[in-house]
Amino acid sequence: MDKLDTKLLGLMQEDAGLSVGNLAEQIGISKSACWRRIQKLEENGVIRQRVTLLEPTKIGLSLTVFISVRTSQHNPKWAENFKAAVQDISGITEVYRMGGDVDYLLKAIVSDMSGYDRLYQKLIAADLFEVTAGFVMETMKQTTVLPLSSIMSKD
Structure with missing residues (x-):
């Protein structure tokens, strides 16, 4: 996994509904290259599933x-x-x-x-x-976003 994969995953964690075109544009690669990266991340089990979070x-x-x-x-x-x-x-x-x-x-x-x-x-x-x-009386923090910044600093 490289910095582009990490950036791609960060965007997808924030909004799994972003189109491949939008993701590709935000990380600066072609749509087909972006799609191949997503498929590889899914095949390798990095992306387990894409879901809609409900309130x-x-x-x-x-x-x-x-x-x-x-x-x-x-x-x-x-x-x-x-x-x-x-x-x-x-x-x-x-x-x-x-x-x-x-x-x-x-x-x-x-x-x-x-x-x-x-x-x-x-x-x-x-x-x-x-x-x-x-x-639970009050939810003060709840996220599904993993801290990708800590793995980005290893590169």
Whole structure:
């Protein structure tokens, strides 16, 4: 990956809807060269997917919850079952296996406290030891943009 790829990715992170022509113009290359770069970045897995980000509160999803999970089951079979369970629970948007006091950290976006309770009831069916939730009162920063400036300085 070179500086042009990094600049291209930065533009695409900010607005995935930009046309290839617009992207090419902004980084100073031809449309066909720009398209080839995008295809290569997709083939190499650098670009996972292009999405439209929605504003949850505008569609009735006003409660964001971070859920800490501890388990007494530390074996591959349980982990596989837990992974399958969280994949199937609507509202869970992110799941991380953690080091430290918490085994798993989940992020969920639901309509309200009743929506969280429905999610919680599905979650506890997975044979968990301890579930703790923290409810977001205010989002102070949220971005999907990765810090490309730190990799640009390596060139």
